[in-house]
């Protein structure tokens with residue numbers, strides 16, 4: 001595995017990570033590569049193995065086979081050294097409803113034997129500030145909205161400065177306002193330099209929050225990379241309106257694209273072309289227009305539709321993604 005000790009290293013890395021329950025493979029040969037400083041969206045339909053993977057990463061379950069390194073140390077051997085650097089929100093944290101948010105954090109902080117008592121109050125104030133709950137510190141948790149409870153859970157994960165934050169479906173069950181709160185919190189933590197590994201079954205959410213994505217399907221990691229890389233692996237579509245259809249088709253074919261007549265398009269005198277580029281083959285839109293103009297093709301309209309990530313993920317997982325959110 002790579003050396004993860006430098007800033008350019010990986011915050012999480014796994015090799016052949018597998019977990020079986022009886023004959024059932026919940027996680028199957030997963031090779032994760034989560035760069036330091038990234039917001040990594042761990043995307044997959046329900047039951048695809050995300051929670052099990054997260055439990056393995058945090059040493060909450062033992063792998064059947066394969067290796068894991070978190071912040072450069074092997075798991076589970078290096079857990080005690082790594083855990084203080086890692087904040088996690090896996091199962092929704094249990095709060096006492098009749099205690100205030102601050103009082104709940106005081107109890108949780110007191111349960112951490114590494115947390116010095118003398119700095120407890122300052123630590124709690126800081127964590128509440130970070131998640132935007134200072135104003136509600138003295139309010140009983142039963143009066144918190146779901147979004148506030150979730151942010152309190154994240155505050156608990158942030159009682160110490162963390163290099164890595166692992167969040168399992170942090171917006172599950174939240175209303176749109178709570179969802180927005182948690183997403184913007186994740187973005188601001190990432191802007192502060194924390195690596196965030198966040199699971200989700202919502203494609204739109206991953207697109208909004210994340211720099212990197214790993215896609216799980218039936219226990220396997222079927223794609224991984226930056227959002228841009230995954231988009232580029234799809235097929236871009238070009239729509240061209242022109243009266244010079246035949247000449248335009250020759251130019252596009254010459255660029256390695258696949259033009260097809262699009263019939264009469266709205267606003268076109270004679271017709272148009274739909275053109276796709278084969279996967280992995282990209283021609284900059286400005287180069288396409290320049291080539292058309294150089295060949296004397298009269299361009300009435302030109303648009304590029306990026307391959308939708310949704311199409312790409314559906315083709316990877318064979319499942320419709322819930323794209324709401």
Ligand SMILES: Nc1ncnc2c1ncn2[C@@H]1O[C@H](COP(=O)(O)OP(=O)(O)OP(=O)(O)O)[C@@H](O)[C@H]1O
Pocket residue numbers: 021024025026044045046047048049050051052053201
């Ligand atoms: N303790 C367990 N014993 C037996 N099977 C399990 C156990 N934990 C998980 N599984 C199975 O492993 C598979 C992956 O589950 P997992 O919870 O990791 O998926 P997930 O992607 O997190 O889904 P969800 O979003 O619904 O939690 C599922 O088929 C699940 O039923």
